Amino acid sequence: MMRTVHVDVITENIKEMCVEANHFLSTDMKCALDKAACAEESPLGKQILGQLQENLEIAGSDMIPICQDTGMAVIFMEIGQDVHFEGGLLEDAINEGVRRGYVEGYLRKSVVSDPLIRENTKDNTPAIIHYEMVPGENVKITVAPKGFGSENMSRVFMLKPSDGIEGVKNAVLTAVRDAGPNACPPMVVGVGIGGTFEKCALMAKKALTRPVNENSAIPYIKEMEQELLEKVNCLGIGPGGLGGTTTALAVNINTYPTHIAGLPVAINICCHVNRHAVRTI
Amino acid sequence: MDRYIKAPLNKEEAISLRAGDYVYITGTIYTARDAAHKRMYETLERGGSLPMDMENNIIYYMGPSPAREGRPIGSAGPTTSSRMDKYAPSLLDLGLKGMIGKGKRTESVKEAIVRNGAVYFAAVGGAGALLSRSIKSSEVIAYDDLGTEAIRKLEVENFPVIVVIDSLGNNLYETAIKDYCR
Numbered sequence: 001m002m003r004t005v006h007v008d009v010i011t012e013n014i015k016e017m018c019v020e021a022n023h024f025l026s027t028d029m030k031c032a033l034d035k036a037a038c039a040e041e042s043p044l045g046k047q048i049l050g051q052l053q054e055n056l057e058i059a060g061s062d063m064i065p066i067c068q069d070t071g072m073a074v075i076f077m078e079i080g081q082d083v084h085f086e087g088g089l090l091e092d093a094i095n096e097g098v099r100r101g102y103v104e105g106y107l108r109k110s111v112v113s114d115p116l117i118r119e120n121t122k123d124n125t126p127a128i129i130h131y132e133m134v135p136g137e138n139v140k141i142t143v144a145p146k147g148f149g150s151e152n153m154s155r156v157f158m159l160k161p162s163d164g165i166e167g168v169k170n171a172v173l174t175a176v177r178d179a180g181p182n183a184c185p186p187m188v189v190g191v192g193i194g195g196t197f198e199k200c201a202l203m204a205k206k207a208l209t210r211p212v213n214e215n216s217a218i219p220y221i222k223e224m225e226q227e228l229l230e231k232v233n234c235l236g237i238g239p240g241g242l243g244g245t246t247t248a249l250a251v252n253i254n255t256y257p258t259h260i261a262g263l264p265v266a267i268n269i270c271c272h273v274n275r276h277a278v279r280t281i
Numbered sequence: 282m283d284r285y286i287k288a289p290l291n292k293e294e295a296i297s298l299r300a301g302d303y304v305y306i307t308g309t310i311y312t313a314r315d316a317a318h319k320r321m322y323e324t325l326e327r328g329g330s331l332p333m334d335m336e337n338n339i340i341y342y343m344g345p346s347p348a349r350e351g352r353p354i355g356s357a358g359p360t361t362s363s364r365m366d367k368y369a370p371s372l373l374d375l376g377l378k379g380m381i382g383k384g385k386r387t388e389s390v391k392e393a394i395v396r397n398g399a400v401y402f403a404a405v406g407g408a409g410a411l412l413s414r415s416i417k418s419s420e421v422i423a424y425d426d427l428g429t430e431a432i433r434k435l436e437v438e439n440f441p442v443i444v445v446i447d448s449l450g451n452n453l454y455e456t457a458i459k460d461y462c463r
Contacts, residue, residue: 042461044303044443048405051441055411059356068346068356068409068429106355108346108429118316120428149361149383149406181454182361182384184406236462240405241384242443243457273407 002084003137007093009281010085010139014097017143017277018073019105022065025056028211029188029274032249036186036239045244049186052239052272063106067273070107071145073098073127074205080136091129099123110148130202142209144276150187150269153179156201159263168193168265169228175267176232176248181241184271188212189232189251192266194258203254204268209276212250225251249274288437289337290378296398298444300451304402305439310339310381311422314360316430318368325371332423332432335372339379339402344429345419346409354419354435356409359383362401366390373397381442385454395450402442403453415440 025033033056037049059066075094087093102109102124111125112118134140155178157171172191179187192203215222228251238244249272258264282301286294288308298304311333313321321331342362346355362369362382369380370393378399383406386394394401404412416435423432445453 042457044457045461051405051408051411055405055408058414059410062410063349064352064410064413065346065356066410067407068344068358069360070346070356106347106349108344108355110344110429120430122428147407152361180385180458181403181406182363184383234463236458236460238457238461240403240443241454241458242403242445243453243459243461245461271407 001137002082004084004086005139005281007085007087007090010090010093011097011100013141013279013281014075014094014143015100015104017141017279018098018101018107018145021143021145021275021277022070022105022107023059023063025066025273026211026276028213029249030056032212033272036246036249040239040244040246042238042244044242045239045246048239048242049246065107067147068108069110069147069149070102071147071275072111073124074144074146075127075129076132076142076144076206076209077129078132078134078140080138081133082137083139094129095125095127098127099125139281140278141281142276142278144209147271147273150179150183150271153183154204154266154268156197156264156266158197159265161261161263163263165224167263169224171265172228172251172267173231173235175269177235179269180237183269184273185237185241185248186239186246186272187248188270188274189248190268190270191251191253193253193255195256195264197264199256200264200266201268203256204266207252207254208268208270208274210252212252212274216253218255221253221255225253285439288339290339291337292378292398295378295400296448298400298447300444300447300453300456302444304442304444306339306442307438307440310341310435310437312341312343312433312435314342314344314430315364316427317424317432318365320424322368322371336376337378339381340372340377341435342380342382348419354413354416357413357416358409359404359406362386369393373399386446391446391450391452394446395448398448400444400448401446403445404442412440
């Protein structure tokens with residue numbers, strides 16, 4: 001059975017999701033911030049976390065974006081293979097949704113049309129779109145606007161198999177230490193291990209969309225996530241990078257098979273405004 | 282220590298601030314980020330004059346989201362300062378007294394801060410909705426074509442910042458981390 005979806009439905013949903021993601025954080029992120037505000041040992045760090053909580057309230061009540069960097073729109077499309085789209089090109093429909101969301105929703109236009117000539121496109125398009133074919137007849141859309149203060153601090157390491165699990169842990173700690181105050185801590189750390197050069201980066205990005213209170217289903221990866229979170233929080237960077245015991249709210253790791261010669265590791269850093277809106281159509 | 286200061290910032294006040302002070306700024310400040318800095322720098326290289334006087338002024342590294350009707354500005358938090366490091370020493374040498382941003386600075390920016398008796402403040406990154414409440418008016422005064430990156434003149438009231446690098450060269454990012462590093 002084929003299910004037909006008109007691309008206008010995609011446009012409308014993406015428009016709403018861009019606005020939603022930039023004004024309301026998901027419940028897991030809010031809870032993690034609340035928990036951190038209670039546990040933080042530095043008085044200044046506690047004060048900053050309190051301001052971040054207040055900031056979230058103001059954003060929602062006054063409809064003013066949580067952060068002025070409303071990001072480049074990263075969109076994950078998980079498309080059931082029994083879905084047929086009609087009414088136009090899917091990619092155009094997605095970008096039209098982003099355009100309307102950012103223009104009508106008072107969001108900042110932060111995209112330049114060419115990386116070197118750098119002229120603003122004035123509507124925040126194009127989006128970064130990742131398509132995945134899945135079983136079934138649904139379309140799952142994740143809109144994850146990504147700010148570049150933290151994106152700029154992200155890293156890919158092509159480790160050797162002999163570097164092993166210790167090499168991976170060192171890579172994560174190095175990336176977080178180097179990011180420091182630039183990445184607007186407390187951060188969420190997305191990690192991709194395995195695959196190829198580009199696969200590990202994509203896994204790291206997708207790891208940021210996993211709820212921060214959920215660990216990996218793989219027991220030894222879950223242990224590594226917990227251990228790394230503890231180690232990251234011992235770095236002392238703290239809220240705003242001004243010292244403290246809350247440097248990250250979560251370390252989320254995704255893995256994939258890789259080549260006999262390689263151990264690729266990507267670390268995608270996100271600030272405390274780890275935004276994502278999810279809908280299934 | 283909590284401090285309440287006026288902007289523009291006079292020299293005595295600037296050199297009296299210490300890393301770690303929590304400061305509330307009231308008065309006039311200017312926004313400029315990547316593209317505006319590049320343009321100002323190129324203007325100076327050509328021997329031209331800047332759109333505003335640097336003497337005693339404070340620059341806020343910030344590009345706001347658009348304002349809704351009836352509001353002075355949209356979300357308005359700091360951007361990462363390090364991208365302005367290439368340009369900051371020239372502006373400090375022209376009399377710029379303060380910079381508001383977030384994140385680390387290079388050694389040459391620190392030296393220019395010390396040389397000129399200036400100060401580097403951090404505002405809380407990712408708190409743009411909260412910070413916008415301390416901005417009472419906003420007016421584009423130059424480089425309108427740069428959109429969010431245009432130079433804006435802001436009137437602020439008790440705008441909250443923290444001194445990170447003071448005129449003695451103390452750096453809160455370096456000292457504070459040591460207290461909680463285990």
